Amino acid sequence: MSIKQNLLKIRSTLPNEVALVAVSKTKPISDLMEAYDAGQRIFGENKIQEMVDKYEDMPKDIEWHMIGHVQRNKVKYMAKFVKLIHGVDSLKLLREINKQAEKNDRVIDCLLQIKIAKEDSKFGMDAQLAHDIIHSNDLDNLRSINIVGLMGMATFTENMQQIESEFKYLKSVFDDLKKNEKDNFHLKVLSMGMSGDYLLAIQCGSTMIRVGSSIFGARNYS
Numbered sequence: 001m002s003i004k005q006n007l008l009k010i011r012s013t014l015p016n017e018v019a020l021v022a023v024s025k026t027k028p029i030s031d032l033m034e035a036y037d038a039g040q041r042i043f044g045e046n047k048i049q050e051m052v053d054k055y056e057d058m059p060k061d062i063e064w065h066m067i068g069h070v071q072r073n074k075v076k077y078m079a080k081f082v083k084l085i086h087g088v089d090s091l092k093l094l095r096e097i098n099k100q101a102e103k104n105d106r107v108i109d110c111l112l113q114i115k116i117a118k119e120d121s122k123f124g125m126d127a128q129l130a131h132d133i134i135h136s137n138d139l140d141n142l143r144s145i146n147i148v149g150l151m152g153m154a155t156f157t158e159n160m161q162q163i164e165s166e167f168k169y170l171k172s173v174f175d176d177l178k179k180n181e182k183d184n185f186h187l188k189v190l191s192m193g194m195s196g197d198y199l200l201a202i203q204c205g206s207t208m209i210r211v212g213s214s215i216f217g218a219r220n221y222s
């Protein structure tokens, strides 16, 4: 099936309130443009340099989401255009995003990445740290960021029950933290679900899915 057909098929299964991030990492501009021409406007990348290059080459009505691990020294390269940063895993990183957003006269939306997988390889903070950040006075001083939600990645496994319990856990953390509101902390987005598990994620309360290979085909890293 073509990229367009894949997109239309996935979209037809999504409730209206669920946003689709087309994860285009490693894929060429021509593939992204095929998705763009089929109406896709949200793209997700996991490397800042690659996202900057694609941003420069593509139409300017695209929302670019950084879904990968963010190195603090590279935030400056995306600060002028990034729409949403999914992988925020420390207060230090929030401070840097705030600084670079300020320089660009912007307010940048962020998600806190919560570690829900059992694997050591996955990034993210535990729920307690998210809780501490929200209640810290530091957050009040960060006027150029908005924490709008949470993101999580389930364990890489075929075991759907395990994935489901991790998604349900993230949803419970989301519901719990949502009770706290501040000017720059207002949870609306729950980013969970990828090609293999997005339907399950939606059942568990996801409002934003990040789908790559089911749209663009398998990635070739060689």
Ligand SMILES: *Cc1c(COP(=O)(O)O)cnc(C)c1O
Pocket: 023, 025, 046, 067, 068, 153, 193, 194, 195, 196, 210, 211, 212, 213, 214
């Ligand atoms: C690559 C990636 C995805 C998409 O994975 P697929 O299985 O290809 O849909 C989603 N989220 C993150 C954080 C990723 O790095």
